[in-house]
Amino acid sequence: MKTLKILFVITLTSVVYSCGGGGGADKPDGPITPAVVSVTSISLSKTSAELAIGKTLQLTATVSPSNATDKTVTWSSSSTTVASVSPTGLVTAIAEGSSNITASCGGKIATCKITVVKPTVAVTSVELDQTDITLKKGDSQTLKATVKPDNATDKNVTWTSSKTDVATVDNAGKVTAVAKGVSTITASCSGKTATCKVNVTVPVESVTLSQTSASLKVNETVTLTATVKPDDATDKTVTWSTSDGSVATVSNGVVTAKKVGTATITAKAGDKTATCEITVIVSGGHEGFTEEDW
Numbered sequence: 001m002k003t004l005k006i007l008f009v010i011t012l013t014s015v016v017y018s019c020g021g022g023g024g025a026d027k028p029d030g031p032i033t034p035a036v037v038s039v040t041s042i043s044l045s046k047t048s049a050e051l052a053i054g055k056t057l058q059l060t061a062t063v064s065p066s067n068a069t070d071k072t073v074t075w076s077s078s079s080t081t082v083a084s085v086s087p088t089g090l091v092t093a094i095a096e097g098s099s100n101i102t103a104s105c106g107g108k109i110a111t112c113k114i115t116v117v118k119p120t121v122a123v124t125s126v127e128l129d130q131t132d133i134t135l136k137k138g139d140s141q142t143l144k145a146t147v148k149p150d151n152a153t154d155k156n157v158t159w160t161s162s163k164t165d166v167a168t169v170d171n172a173g174k175v176t177a178v179a180k181g182v183s184t185i186t187a188s189c190s191g192k193t194a195t196c197k198v199n200v201t202v203p204v205e206s207v208t209l210s211q212t213s214a215s216l217k218v219n220e221t222v223t224l225t226a227t228v229k230p231d232d233a234t235d236k237t238v239t240w241s242t243s244d245g246s247v248a249t250v251s252n253g254v255v256t257a258k259k260v261g262t263a264t265i266t267a268k269a270g271d272k273t274a275t276c277e278i279t280v281i282v283s284g285g286h287e288g289f290t291e292e293d294w
Contacts, residue, residue: 039106043110044103051093051113053226058091059075059085062232075103100161101113121149123251125194126157132199136177136201138177139159145189152189152190160187161175164183166178167200173187179202184197205233209227219258222254224265228273242264261280
């Protein structure tokens with residue numbers, strides 16, 4: 001019996017040693033706890049942005065280091081009536097104004113300033129109240145531009161003239177005639193345009209004749225020359241007329257005496273006139289008599 005007990009003790013001791021009970025390093029009593037890696041910084045995909053009311057913007061947050069223990073990001077808005085932000089960083093523009101969107105993680109923050117503006121309404125057309133006008137040199141006329149739609153965001157109209165030496169235009173659409181010719185006035189707004197053709201005329205200022213009176217015998221002729229001023233008058237056409245065709249006729253300035261008497265020859269250009277008094281006498285200079293009187 002004593003021999004059996006000794007064998008049991010020896011066997012148990014062997015088992016203990018085979019399981020590391022003797023001679024090796026001590027083992028920890030519980031599980032190992034991982035080291036905590038703190039967040040050092042956080043950044044956003046944008047630091048500022050402009051959004052129209054109703055539009056959205058997805059912000060992305062980057063947490064450093066990449067192996068930070070807790071990379072959970074929380075989002076907030078300084079003015080939720082202007083812009084809201086979802087738990088995933090989706091910003092929604094609500095009303096005009098500005099709001100700071102903040103992303104927080106591990107005590108670190110990053111912000112993005114959001115400016116909310118009215119939605120842009122594009123210009124669809126520009127129209128002018130006149131498309132073809134005629135002005136006398138020195139005169140002016142103001143064109144009116146209408147931008148559509150009425151609620152277009154940018155209704156600023158710019159004006160240009162194709163020939164400023166013929167007609168100029170100011171920022172208010174006032175066209176001034178400079179010299180004879182044709183110019184195109186263009187009104188532009190957000191890429192849309194409208195045009196008006198401007199015809200500048202130079203009116204006749206005066207008409208003079210080479211003679212203001214003449215005495216002719218029956219069947220004699222005299223050529224009158226008309227001078228129209230200014231030299232650059234648009235229409236220098238002269239029309240001729242006589243007060244009494246039975247006494248004297250006129251054609252292109254050539255006056256022909258028909259019978260004894262008086263007649264007034266008139267040259268007209270534009271709205272200006274000049275006259276020449278023609279006295280028709282008989283041969284021999286006996287003014288006032290016809291050949292039958294002899």
